[in-house]
Amino acid sequence: xxxxxxxxxxxxxxxxxxxxxxxxxxxxxxxxxxxxxxxxxxxxxxxxxxxxxxxxxxxxxxxxxxxxxxxxxxxxxxxxxxxxxxxxxxxxxxxxxxxxxxxxxxxxxxxxxxxxxxxxxxxxxxxxxxxxxxxxxxxxxxxxxxxxxxxxxxxxxxxxxxxxxxxxxxxxxxxxxxxxxxxxxxxxxxxxxxxxxxxxxxxxxxxxxxxxxxxxxxxxxxxxxxxxxxxxxxxxxxxxxxxxxxxxxxxxxxx
Numbered sequence: 207x208x209x210x211x212x213x214x215x216x217x218x219x220x221x222x223x224x225x226x227x228x229x230x231x232x233x234x235x236x237x238x239x240x241x242x243x244x245x246x247x248x249x250x251x252x253x254x255x256x257x258x259x260x261x262x263x264x265x266x267x268x269x270x271x272x273x274x275x276x277x278x279x280x281x282x283x284x285x286x287x288x289x290x291x292x293x294x295x296x297x298x299x300x301x302x303x304x305x306x307x308x309x310x311x312x313x314x315x316x317x318x319x320x321x322x323x324x325x326x327x328x329x330x331x332x333x334x335x336x337x338x339x340x341x342x343x344x345x346x347x348x349x350x351x352x353x354x355x356x357x358x359x360x361x362x363x364x365x366x367x368x369x370x371x372x373x374x375x376x377x378x379x380x381x382x383x384x385x386x387x388x389x390x391x392x393x394x395x396x397x398x399x400x401x402x403x404x405x406x407x408x409x410x411x412x413x414x415x416x417x418x419x420x421x422x423x424x425x426x427x428x429x430x431x432x433x434x435x436x437x438x439x440x441x442x443x444x445x446x447x448x449x450x451x452x453x454x455x456x457x458x459x460x461x
Contacts, residue, residue: 225334228411230292233404235272236380241329243274249328249361249441250278256436256443256457257324257357259284265324266351268314269331273299273307279326280307287320315343318351325352328361333416341416345430349460356460358432364439364451365417368396391417420448423456432458 228234259265261283267276270288272295280286289312290296299309312318314327315335325348333341348358369391378385388399398413418426420437427434435458438444439451446454 223335224412224414226291228400228413229271229290230294231409231411232294233383233402233409233411236383237378237385237400239380241274243277245441246274246278247281250275250282252441252443253359254279254282257359259324263324264320264322265326266318266320266322268325268327268348270299270309271295271329271331273302273309275326275328276307276309277302284324287322289314289318314347315340317347321351321353322356323353324357324359326359326361328359330361330363330415332360332362333418334414335416336414338416341426342430345426345432349430349432352460354460358456358458358460360423360454360456360458362418362423362454362456363415364446364448364454365396365419366448367451369417370449372396420446420454423454427456427458431461433461434458 259282263284265279265284265286267273267279267286267288270276270290271292273288276286276288276299285306286308288296288299288307288309290299290309291311291313293311296309296311303309327348332344335341352358372389372391374389376387378387383402383404386401390397394417395414396417400411400413402409424434434456436443436456437446438453438455438457439446440453440455443455
């Protein structure tokens with residue numbers, strides 16, 4: 207199947223927010239099967255060493271997916287709740303839930319019922335919305351859910367480097383499925399179009415993430431009554447460099 211089918215199939219998806227369908231699809235986990243617990247454990251070990259949370263501190267893994275970061279946090283003695291909009295991801299995550307690790311379905315734009323000492327929003331789980339003003343809704347929800355002096359950690363892509371090194375077309379085979387990938391930058395968003403065939407059917411999904419840079423986050427975070435304590439550029443928490451860093455990691459405190 208070629209990219210000529212994209213325009214037709216896009217019309218079928220416009221009615222829904224992209225993340226509500228793609229993240230809830232079993233094919234999402236097929237395409238990204240290389241994302242494993244080892245990577246999450248390394249990052250969270252470095253993060254916990256920096257934050258030094260007390261044992262039994264309460265933490266929320268916001269947009270937790272199948273829970274790999276939640277499990278890593280819980281292994282360091284935190285009481286962790288993980289939430290995600292995808293019911294299928296939450297069902298997968300619940301397979302390893304226990305008294306110190308719980309999961310629930312939640313839209314990050316909506317108010318949370320519980321309060322936490324830490325909120326983690328990891329692996330580019332921000333900036334998904336067509337209306338950029340909804341980013342403020344997310345930060346307002348986080349602010350209200352944090353006890354003072356609560357800590358927010360955002361782990362985002364380094365959008366500048368991603369755009370500079372964008373591979374516009376590629377094919378990735380996972381088992382019997384050949385994924386046709388097209389990437390482009392449109393109206394300040396990095397759009398990844400994913401087309402493939404499986405089980406005799408044709409599928410099309412998109413990922414649309416706002417290309418937020420450090421200055422965008424600084425404005426958003428300041429306006430949401432947080433202050434930035436540290437800016438890192440990789441999972442070893444080295445200093446951020448806009449041209450060379452792989453990640454943009456912000457450690458923020460509730461004012």
